[in-house]
Amino acid sequence: MKMKLKPRHARIALLAVGCIIVLVIVWLNGSRFIPFGRAETDPSGSLKTVEKRLAKLKQAGGTPTLEQLAEAFQPLGLIDAHNHNASSSRYLSMLDAWEEYHIDKVVLFGNISEPSAIETDAAAWRAYQSSPDLFFPFFSGFDLHDEGSLDVIRDNLEKGYFGLGEIAGASTYSPIVSLADWKASDPMDGFLPEIYDLIAAYKAPILLHIDPPNGLPILKLEQALEAHPNTTFIFAHMNAYNSPEEIDRLLGMYPNLYADFFAGFSVYNPDGGGNPEIFIPIMKKYPDRFLLSSDSGYDLESEEQAIDAMYRILYLLDDPAVAKKIAHDNMMAIIQAQPATKTQLAAIQELASKNGKTYNYDKLSKLEAGKILAKDGKG
Numbered sequence: 001m002k003m004k005l006k007p008r009h010a011r012i013a014l015l016a017v018g019c020i021i022v023l024v025i026v027w028l029n030g031s032r033f034i035p036f037g038r039a040e041t042d043p044s045g046s047l048k049t050v051e052k053r054l055a056k057l058k059q060a061g062g063t064p065t066l067e068q069l070a071e072a073f074q075p076l077g078l079i080d081a082h083n084h085n086a087s088s089s090r091y092l093s094m095l096d097a098w099e100e101y102h103i104d105k106v107v108l109f110g111n112i113s114e115p116s117a118i119e120t121d122a123a124a125w126r127a128y129q130s131s132p133d134l135f136f137p138f139f140s141g142f143d144l145h146d147e148g149s150l151d152v153i154r155d156n157l158e159k160g161y162f163g164l165g166e167i168a169g170a171s172t173y174s175p176i177v178s179l180a181d182w183k184a185s186d187p188m189d190g191f192l193p194e195i196y197d198l199i200a201a202y203k204a205p206i207l208l209h210i211d212p213p214n215g216l217p218i219l220k221l222e223q224a225l226e227a228h229p230n231t232t233f234i235f236a237h238m239n240a241y242n243s244p245e246e247i248d249r250l251l252g253m254y255p256n257l258y259a260d261f262f263a264g265f266s267v268y269n270p271d272g273g274g275n276p277e278i279f280i281p282i283m284k285k286y287p288d289r290f291l292l293s294s295d296s297g298y299d300l301e302s303e304e305q306a307i308d309a310m311y312r313i314l315y316l317l318d319d320p321a322v323a324k325k326i327a328h329d330n331m332m333a334i335i336q337a338q339p340a341t342k343t344q345l346a347a348i349q350e351l352a353s354k355n356g357k358t359y360n361y362d363k364l365s366k367l368e369a370g371k372i373l374a375k376d377g378k379g
């Protein structure tokens with residue numbers, strides 16, 4: 001017997017089949033839909049999207065706007081690797097801009113190597129507790145000439161901070177850093193050698209401000225890099241008052257050194273020479289060793305201008321795969337390499353006994369542990 005569908009049933013059946021087809025198409029394409037903050041889920045899809053958007057921009061001709069660049073590079077998930085907004089008024093005022101311009105994550109700290117940094121370190125922590133997907137808190141509130149600094153650093157890294165910074169490793173010319181009470185005279189001064197060994201055990205990096213980027217401070221930095229090969233050093237705004245040749249030399253000699261590229265300095269600060277193109281070949285030579293940063297717009301018109309400059313550098317790279325590493329992957333690799341600490345694991349165990357949840361402790365990273373504690377523990 002033939003089944004005959006009534007017209008109404010036929011329409012419903014057709015609608016159901018249509019829905020299933022749409023769902024399958026969405027599912028197959030799912031990898032291409034990359035929501036805010038999930039850029040790492042599908043690298044090939046995100047790169048293709050960026051390629052297409054860049055091709056469109058080039059076709060349109062002229063100089064792209066910040067909005068256009070932010071839109072084109074959005075799937076890469078740009079990370080600001082050096083940001084000083086660790087006070088509630090400062091980071092709250094930037095939240096809208098970070099969202100609008102698709103800043104995926106921010107390495108957050110405040111003041112540099114002086115007592116007032118203790119409070120900004122705490123503010124960075126509070127910001128991280130309220131937005132653990134947005135911030136990576138660093139700290140610099142310790143006196144590196146005092147042995148007690150080792151306890152402060154151990155405690156903070158145990159608690160869940162991801163790195164030390166910005167630390168005054170040497171400063172003669174910076175109008176702010178040269179006056180910092182706790183600045184080092186050079187990158188081997190005080191307890192810095194012991195600090196390098198301590199943070200290597202946590203796989204935590206140190207973001208070092210060194211000015212001038214030549215002479216004795218650099219000789220001492222090279223001693224530090226050689227004597228502490230398991231410590232990750234990030235040279236803060238390495239492009240400032242420095243040459244591509246010197247950056248090439250240092251990156252070539254020391255695999256434990258990363259370059260924090262303060263894009264705003266080379267793109268918009270007259271002292272930067274107005275020729276950011278000269279750095280592109282070394283970025284392509286060491287695609288795994290560069291990070292991009294805003295330095296919160298230091299000496300620029302605004303922090304937005306510093307963000308604009310970061311996107312200009314990605315545009316100049318003209319290579320989405322390299323851009324992705326420098327924009328996102330390199331910083332994420334430094335963060336994700338850090339294992340959960342004993343203090344974090346003990347806190348998660350305590351949390352589990354209270355909320356009855358089970359957590360997978362196997363090879364938990366500091367990043368994963370920190371998210372559990374911030375989201376479930378509200379601590």
Ligand SMILES: [Zn+2]
Pocket residue numbers: 082084166236295298
């Ligand atoms: Zn800075």
